[in-house]
Amino acid sequence: MLGDEIDEEHHVSRYCSPLLVVNGLPAAEAFFLKRGEKCLSVNWLEYFNTQDLAQAIDRVRQVFIDKGYRIKVKGRFASFQVRMVIEIISSHSRMSAKIIHKPEELDPSHCGVIGYTGHSTTDKLIALKIAKLARAGDMYPGKIS
Amino acid sequence: MILKVSDSFPALRGKMLGVSPWINEHSEDLDWITISEMMPYANELRSKEASQVLAKLRIQTEKTLFDPSGVTRTSKVGNFTRSFPYSIKGIQFVHPGAMYNVSVAPKEKSIGDSHSSFSTQSYSDLKSNGNGKSHLADRYGDRLLSNILLQRPVTQSDIIDNQIGLSFKISNATHHEEIFDILIFSGHQSIAKRLEYLHESAQDDDPDDPDMDLLSLRKLALFFTDVEISLPDPGIVISHDGFLQAEWYSSNAAALMHFLPDGNIEFAATLTTDGHEGSQDIHGTGGAQFVLKAVLPLINQP
Numbered sequence: 204m205l206g207d208e209i210d211e212e213h214h215v216s217r218y219c220s221p222l223l224v225v226n227g228l229p230a231a232e233a234f235f236l237k238r239g240e241k242c243l244s245v246n247w248l249e250y251f252n253t254q255d256l257a258q259a260i261d262r263v264r265q266v267f268i269d270k271g272y273r274i275k276v277k278g279r280f281a282s283f284q285v286r287m288v289i290e291i292i293s294s295h296s297r298m299s300a301k302i303i304h305k306p307e308e309l310d311p312s313h314c315g316v317i318g319y320t321g322h323s324t325t326d327k328l329i330a331l332k333i334a335k336l337a338r339a340g341d342m343y344p345g346k347i348s
Numbered sequence: 349m350i351l352k353v354s355d356s357f358p359a360l361r362g363k364m365l366g367v368s369p370w371i372n373e374h375s376e377d378l379d380w381i382t383i384s385e386m387m388p389y390a391n392e393l394r395s396k397e398a399s400q401v402l403a404k405l406r407i408q409t410e411k412t413l414f415d416p417s418g419v420t421r422t423s424k425v426g427n428f429t430r431s432f433p434y435s436i437k438g439i440q441f442v443h444p445g446a447m448y449n450v451s452v453a454p455k456e457k458s459i460g461d462s463h464s465s466f467s468t469q470s471y472s473d474l475k476s477n478g479n480g481k482s483h484l485a486d487r488y489g490d491r492l493l494s495n496i497l498l499q500r501p502v503t504q505s506d507i508i509d510n511q512i513g514l515s516f517k518i519s520n521a522t523h524h525e526e527i528f529d530i531l532i533f534s535g536h537q538s539i540a541k542r543l544e545y546l547h548e549s550a551q552d553d554d555p556d557d558p559d560m561d562l563l564s565l566r567k568l569a570l571f572f573t574d575v576e577i578s579l580p581d582p583g584i585v586i587s588h589d590g591f592l593q594a595e596w597y598s599s600n601a602a603a604l605m606h607f608l609p610d611g612n613i614e615f616a617a618t619l620t621t622d623g624h625e626g627s628q629d630i631h632g633t634g635g636a637q638f639v640l641k642a643v644l645p646l647i648n649q650p
Contacts, residue, residue: 225583324631328616
């Protein structure tokens, strides 16, 4: 539901383009906000009620295709537990850290990470620490070839 | 003497080293030669040592001397060919598939100064070329030739000269590819390969993505070719503003440097130490030396 905070035990995914993937893991730049963005876009994986995260990523992948996003074989979806992300942001930001549900017409699991802008060096540190959370087991192919 | 990344070449050239003529392509004082010019004389070398030098250098056979300034040469690097104007001429040391410009040794270094088993007789043989011709020596000078062939020990001065040469070329590069080549030639193949991939793929991946900023690329290249900087090869990405960002990750640490066009570097780093609650974190903006001092202990983690 719009504006709901995502449970801290749940998971979200972030698509990382091939240029933002190094050795199969996301670069910190993948967690910076682009100009004009007010929050970091992610997808709530438990929204799909699948048996595991890999199946949820399949659903997200289909959403991206339906939206016309260019996802690549060498791109990667990185998944994170909400609590881990919130802890990192909270430890460095004065803003209230949370991940809120922001469903869109073609993207019902869409969420926004609130609490940092990605424009200061503090925000770079936050992005770096989020990127460092990622493990190989948390990474999923962008496009299934 | 410490070369700071932020130092401009003109300041170094005049005040610190006093070698202003050597970098000027119009200078009459310069001696430039391509190794290929010596190829016809290679068989006459009696010295095993000199032969080994030539073998190492992979003599190039089709280069000519004294190209007009600004001439465009074609070099083959990797699996593709590119052309760009050389603003500085030098000896063409041909590495596999690539050419490398290096400055010629100072004239003051004569054969008599060199510690080598290469005999004076062999040197004379080389000069005379068996046909009584000595145009190589006459044309380019005895000392120049001897320095090339005698494996003159690399001195601190050579290193500094080379450093300044690299900095000058990087600072004056007008194309991304020139800087990629310089990085390859200076031993940073991994970085160059990643940058080439990013440069070629950026627009393909998403037309809205920015291209690699040339000024940022220069600053990154200056940083990594600094002889005083020795770091593990980073992961490199193009940030959303087109500037380059280098990142390092290890089991307990991570760091990033964001190379701004003005020479400053935005940085952030984190280190988790066993037995300590939380992590040590730093971030900020500064010049290369400042950032290196701040971040290096966190990058060099296992």
